[in-house]
Amino acid sequence: MNQPADPASTDPVLAGLLAHISRHRPGADAQLITRGYQTAAYWHQGQTRKSGDPYLTHPVAVATIVAGLGADDQTLCAALLHDTVEDTPYTQAAMRQEFGAEITGLVAAVTALDRAPAEQVSAACADDAAAVALAGDRRALVIKLADRLHNIRTIRYVSRAKQVDKSRQTLAVMVPLARTLGMDSIGAELESRAAATLRKRPGSASGGLLAVAAALLPPEARARWRAEWLAELQVLPTHREQLRFAVQIVLGIGRLAVTLYQPAAAIRRAFGAVLTAAVAASGLVAGGWRAALAVTATVLAVLATVLWTLHSHDRTQRLADLIRALRGHR
Amino acid sequence: MKKEPRMTQATKMVLREMLADPAAHYYGLQLIKATALPGGTLYPIMARLERAGWVTGDWEKSVAHIAEGRPPRHYYQFTEDGAEQARAALAGAYQPGQRRRLDFGMPWPDLPGMPQ
Secondary structure (H helix, E strand, C coil): CCCCCCHHHHCHHHHHHHHHHHHHCCCCCHHHHHHHHHHHHHHCCCCECCCCCECCHHHHHHHHHHHHCCCCHHHHHHHHHCCHHHHCCCCHHHHHHHHHHHHHHHHHHHHHHCCCCHHHHHHHHHCHHHHHHHHCCHHHHHHHHHHHHHHHHCHHHCCHHHHHHHHHHHHHHHHHHHHHCCCHHHHHHHHHHHHHHHHCCCCCHHHHHHHHHHHCCCHHHHHHHHHHHHHHHCCCCCHHHHHHHHHHHHHHHHHHHHHHHCCCHHHHHHHHHHHHHHHHHHHHHHHHHHHHHHHHHHHHHHHHHHHHHHHHHHHHHHHHHHHHHHHHCC | CCCCCCCCHHHHHHHHHHHCCCCCCEEHHHHHHHHCCCHHHHHHHHHHHHHCCCEEEEECCCCHHHHCCCCCCEEEEECCCHHHHHHHHHHHCCCCCCHHHHHHHCCCCCCCCCCC
16 A cells, blocks of 8 residues: 555545544445545546536435445445446446445446336335345345435425426335335435425525525625525425524524624614614505504514513523522522 | 623523533524524524624534535534633523522621721
């Protein structure tokens, strides 16, 4: 081994992957995994995902997922290589020479699963033995499920038609398959994500609300807070929760703006007065007394909500303290 | 010296949550869930703690977000002496039930006209 430098030291993605794997399985063969990573990186070079990320992020993600399931070295390596033969000029023969028959067999089994006859697949969904017989190797099924899991996690980047198609197929085949194999957490995540995609209407009111909220912040802070909130928004499973999150941010945007601008107390008071006057005036100008009434009612409702939320913490806290004091100092 | 952030009940809840593991990284939604505070309350608090220099924010560096198919998170962590200052502030903050004991424990000046 006279490598000039440790490849992990120059590639943060590889370093992160190796660290993740060694957390789950301390004795993992880092050299084999590095080789698999470098081969995948070489052949997928220049390809991109629908998200715009380098294609390599996908095999790395799949390897990350199977590592979390306690996969062995061969499975990890096959997970990294699972799309090379299908999507690049890399051949099975070359892979067999470089990685041996076991890993090549696993990759071939993963690819073959997409083309398995429907009745065989439905039998596999119900019966563990049939599932293993279908793939030839249980580990190939694990890779296939991790592959689907990552695709479903990133499904928002593909066309709506494809989203619906993949989500239906996931609910019909992949979820029962995961359950049959005893991979319940993966099955549950696949199911909730696929079901949410089928429920979801395109368009995002929450994202729009957050953009409006961020626009009220100082220019230099806008991008950061918006990116932070969008990252949080995307892990919320339902539309409803996303909307609630966004509305709460909008309700608190005044406080955040004040914190970030840090105006003097006088300016702060003037700002509040001008804002109130402006809101009332704009209602009058926009549509007469009806609009003014509606706008004022909305503003009052928002204010009441803000005050109520602010105070409820104090109130519950005080009540809890009171009870504690009564019990402890009698 | 930077101004100490106002010790509201909500701020105390956030600090207590973060002090459970002072070295850990926390993201906004995680603290929202743990403290049951609304986002409109939590993020301004984080901004104030950042401004006071108790907490720093940084973007997620690991590959986990790629595998989970989401953008990188913004993480908050106590600064070097931030946790210590937070602990001190929490201890100094008014807590019901302590006042009485505090009053009794305090030695009264026995000479009313005592010179400085």
